[in-house]
Amino acid sequence: MLEYTLAESDLGDVRFSVSPLCQMSLSLRSLKDPARYPLQLPWLQRIEARRSGLDLEILLALTNDRLWTPDLLTPRPSSPLTRIEDELDGLARADPGRFVHQLSALHGIVPAVLRGASGKVLERSVDALNAYWESCFRPDWLRMRTLLESDIAYRGRQIAQAGLASTMNGISLSMKVAGNAVSLQLRHSSDNSQPVAGRGITLVPTMFTTLACAPNDRREPPMILYAARGQGGMWQPERIASDAGAIELLGVTRAGLLTALKEPASPTELGIRFGVTASAVNQHLRALRIGRLVTSTRHGRSVLYARSELGSALLGAPSTGQGQVP
Incomplete structure (x- = not known):
């Protein structure tokens, strides 16, 4: 030891x-x-x-x-x-x-x-x-x-x-x-x-x-x-099950991103996890932020996104303050 x-x-x-x-x-x-x-x-x-x-x-x-x-x-x-x-x-x-x-x-x-x-x-x-x-x-x-x-x-x-x-x-x-x-x-x-x-x-x-x-x-x-x-999930795209209602409202990709943002993450990280480009992820995140379903905070060199209380409510998930990124 x-x-x-x-x-x-x-x-x-x-x-x-x-x-x-x-x-x-x-x-x-x-x-x-x-x-x-x-x-x-x-x-x-x-x-x-x-x-x-x-x-x-x-x-x-x-x-x-x-x-x-x-x-x-x-x-x-x-x-x-x-x-x-x-x-x-x-x-x-x-x-x-x-x-x-x-x-x-x-x-x-x-x-x-x-x-x-x-x-x-x-x-x-x-x-x-x-x-x-x-x-x-x-x-x-x-x-x-x-x-x-x-x-x-x-x-x-x-x-x-x-x-x-x-x-x-x-x-x-x-x-x-x-x-x-x-x-x-x-x-x-x-x-x-x-x-x-x-x-x-x-x-x-x-x-x-x-x-x-x-x-x-x-x-x-x-x-x-x-x-x-x-x-x-390093070497294969991540697949996250999402609420059926959220998929109907937001589409599969945005509902998946919203589900994944139980913990804060950067667009680059999400792009790698989902097997899509960071620019495509950014477009979806901007739409979710406009809808007040996610929040964004700069953390060092990256911008971290997290699910807001409204986003958690949409998924029927408990609110645990995920929208605040220390």
Whole structure:
């Protein structure tokens, strides 16, 4: 078990962020053991043809049989707007000796395909990851990032409504917050307590973990990677049953959107969930807003829509204040 202990000053420095490199590096787990990630099997099928030109031998050597990866491949994101170009550039400028050391600690011995001058090993690994990103991740990154950002927006609303501790306790069955400690039940890990000591804790949602996990090296900045919510409908359009009367009045699409807006969502997220363009979703949402069935509020870079009390009344759903977006 790993335990992060927080001082009072650390409580205000718990933040959420997205890391493209973390996402891509952890996805190597699904390439190595697809059965462990059934929700991502449709994605693995989507990229099957794209993988043909990749250096899979090197990519698969970047994770071990326990599905761990070197900490340098899962850096703590420095910004909510982290770009893959910046993260890969940071990896390319890392200490090659440290990278090879992490590979050796991961496997017990450096895999044959990654032996040689440490600088060349790091260069080949970065090149393989860059090709993997361009071929398999970039075409789907908007969809993935939207899901991850939607998870963060959901957690932010939870924190506003129920508090930080309650929200963190609901993120993963393997994570628990009690008093001034955040504990993680990790596979194949001895007990370890680590003070946050003013460095803050960053929580990073991902599609490629089943339980919350943390850096292997306890000297790394405190970070917790956890399974993002909403992955079940990631790769196929969502179908939501709507009230027959609402369908008769609004049409199938607008009634479905109104039903889906029990929780606030952005047009991009809704477009991905329903398999339609964001511009089409925007047109429907504008009509629903004119009819006072939904409300809109700017949240960071996005506009979030939520069902109003009038919209809930139309569906015969209980009003729970959904129209207010924290």
